[in-house]
């Protein structure tokens with residue numbers, strides 16, 4: 001096995017949430033729907049024949065720790081049913097859910113209560129705040145239920161309110177707060193307990209568009225710090241693309257596609273998914289890593305200026321990127337500068353002599369690349385979080401990747 005492969009194996013950890021063959025049938029005697037004659041019928045047919053409603057059908061999903069996981073689909077597609085099953089506010093008709101290796105579908109009510117309080121924070125569309133309690137008491141509510149002493153729960157709730165930008169509002173009542181602020185209280189309440197997993201069921205759907213966008217931005221920032229596992233329900237594609245690491249699309253209780261935002265937008269599985277993503281701009285989902293090229297000429301600082309000059313001339317270049325032994329990008333060396341190094345008798349290319357350049361990370365979306373490429377005349381280097389050089393993006397390639405594909409030109 002190569003070194004690279006080994007590293008990858010080490011990084012892959014077990015998923016935190018594993019859902020297997022999960023069904024939820026609402027109605028009388030739901031198990032009969034799982035019998036071999038009924039289970040293959042459509043949701044409508046099952047309802048006509050039995051009066052039962054398929055809430056979820058044969059769901060198989062895995063969510064990694066720290067992943068921002070989006071459930072998207074039309075109203076009635078089973079998103080809330082799935083989220084509620086995760087904390088067993090609704091019990092599945094069949095199938096299993098493992099969280100941190102524990103089968104929660106087997107837990108008794110006492111185990112479940114304990115597990116829920118320890119593991120989950122939940123934020124709903126309707127904030128679910130208690131109107132007769134202050135903002136602080138609302139934020140501390142879960143901790144009170146958990147039995148924490150007053151001092152401790154207030155300290156935690158204060159901290160959590162500060163995290164969501166509500167410092168100074170502790171003594172107000174929810175009724176005097178705007179929708180956006182009430183939802184912040186809801187979020188603070190969910191975070192106060194420092195849960196491993198946040199479940200958010202259309203938390204921003206009731207908010208005005210502007211406030212909504214602001215809340216999304218803040219959640220992105222917050223998640224960057226908190227690194228929680230988040231299951232987030234929305235039927236808004238733009239929200240999904242902005243927030244999600246992964247998106248599962250649901251229809252009639254089934255998951256019809258799972259993928260990164262980029263995969264969902266560029267390779268929809270069927271017409272239903274395509275319809276969902278038709279307004280998505282590739283510039284918002286395509287990333288630098290997906291459109292980068294290898295550098296045609298790359299100079300190695302330790303090989304020295306003479307080798308560098310030979311390489312440049314052989315390739316007919318006036319300048320090239322330079323990396324060090326760990327493949328970290330040091331800058332750009334111009335032909336003139338290299339010639340001077342040779343005159344001065346350098347045996348290696350000194351990092352200080354190089355032109356510093358702006359680089360981008362592999363996950364930079366095209367939309368954020370535009371202003372950078374227009375400002376810089378060179379190809380833009382792509383470096384990972386450790387500064388290691390990965391490739392380059394060029395203006396041409398960026399515009400190519402967002403221009404519509406001509407008939408007959410696809411299937412590259």
Ligand SMILES: Nc1ncnc2c1ncn2[C@@H]1O[C@H](COP(=O)(O)OP(=O)(O)O)[C@@H](O)[C@H]1O
Nearest residue numbers: 026053054055074075076077078079080081082
């Ligand atoms: N308590 C319930 N009793 C009967 N049917 C339900 C119940 N809750 C949800 N459903 C049905 O299950 C399906 C999925 O609903 P839901 O999970 O609320 O979808 P979503 O959150 O995607 O809008 C819908 O057809 C809905 O009518």
Ligand SMILES: [Mg+2]
Nearest residue numbers: 079080081201
């Ligand atoms: Mg719902």
